[in-house]
Amino acid sequence: MPCLASLKHPVKCYGILLEDCSWWCGVLVAVSTPGARVGKRGRRIVIRANGEEREVPVDRIDALLVTTNVTVSYGAVKLLSEALVPVFYARGWRPMAVLMPFVGHGSVLVRREQIRAYMDWRGEHLAKAFAWAATENKAALLLALAKSRGGEVAEGLREAAFRIRELGSRIRSEEGAPDSLRARLMGLEGEAASIYYSTLALVLPEELGFKGRTRRPPRDVVNAALSLGYSLLNLRVSIALAVCGLEPYAGFLHSDRSGKPSLTLDLAEEFRQPIVDRAVITLAVRRQLTPEDYDSGLLSEKAKKLLLQALQERLTTETKAGKRKSSYEQEVFRQARRLARFLLGKDREYKPFTYRW
Structure with a gap:
């Protein structure tokens, strides 16, 4: 397939x-x-x-x-x-x-290597790649937002991006056994996420009530939009992984837990900022999202439709990946394919998706 x-x-x-x-x-x-x-x-x-x-x-x-x-x-x-x-x-x-079609299960070789990789150098390489990409893309988006703003807001965005990149540098230097390494990487990535989301409040309208990331349930319209956007992105990534012969529930960075698509969450880290966050921030800044669009953790139907349209625009937007240009939606599948090639030994390293605004 x-x-x-x-x-x-x-x-x-x-x-x-x-x-x-x-x-x-x-x-x-x-x-x-x-x-x-x-x-x-x-x-x-x-x-x-x-x-x-x-x-x-x-x-x-x-x-x-x-x-x-x-x-x-x-x-x-x-x-x-x-x-x-x-x-x-x-x-x-x-x-x-x-x-999955039974006749298409030649992907067993990919899955076998995926499970083996967790305990060898490939597992460490992938965990660090996913965690670093998560921090780098957060910093890149904050710097992009700073370009169109001035004064204390721009300075706050740049300072947060610098702190996040410092954490990214620490991620790259981490080493150790798989489980302990994974815990340390998640801790550093979580610290970067906390800085990132609290800093986003500088650019969002105060009436939306966004102070930082909240889940289960999201406590404001921005968090509700982020949660729905991330769920849609996860579904998209799961399809890409499955079609490319990978097991969405066997990851390298996120913890293994029954019912948790760990590899989906790993790969989705590379695309949250360019696809979902950018779409939600644009809607919020244009005041197309309002406090009235939020009710008990859920978005209004109007807000859902606006979000889906914004996601479509982001996914079809072209980005420069290496020497070529392609849409973000194409890059999601290319990254899944690159991951499969790396696990099979066809590529010597896995390069996570990062972008430049």
Whole structure:
């Protein structure tokens, strides 16, 4: 099965399957209507919901995403499997399960090396790479925000970026056994995150009430938008990892815990700032997010729609990666592929994604 980063065709969303999938590259068919039925007709996948019907040629589908109570027929699963199309299940846009075509499981070699790597030099290399990228991208965004501001705000942003980069330097010099190293790296990255989020308050409207990162539940509209954005990004990253033959639940930086997609969280660290944070900050600064868009940890429908549109814009924005330009959505899949190549010994090192504003 090819990695989706290599696909060139545009996003396709099919009527009842909707706006929520509009920010994916390739052809992702997302079914989010309760009671919908997915079947087949010849070489086409047929989706029926609310009296409507849509047909999609199976050869044009890269993945099927189910986000609610939907019936997928045996015939549809058989056709999708023969076409090497994975089926993803999510709850509230959080990854829950993936059905991979059995005939495409040549990826066992990648997963075997992924598990082995945790205990050798590759595990240390990857843990440090993910942690360093997380700090570097936070510092880069703060410096970018400082360029368009002056006075004490700009100085505060630059000072925070400097402190975060100092922590990044410490991350690169850390060594040790896998578990103890992971704990120290997470501690340094957590310290950098605390500095970063508290500093973001300098550029956000005071009426939004943002003082720093809060979760479970988020305590203001900005945190609610960040949480939803990170969940959508995690789903995106999980798809990239699974399609490239990697196990989303076996990471190198984040701790292993039942039901926790550790590798998804690892790779997502490289893209939180350029994709999600930039989108949320833009909405907040333009006052398109308001205190009224927040209720008991949740965003209003209006705010959700604005956020999805902003994420789509960020994902299709071109960025310079090495000597070439590509969109952020393409870079997510390229990084998953680079990770697989590194684990298989095809590349001598793994270079995390970092960006320059």
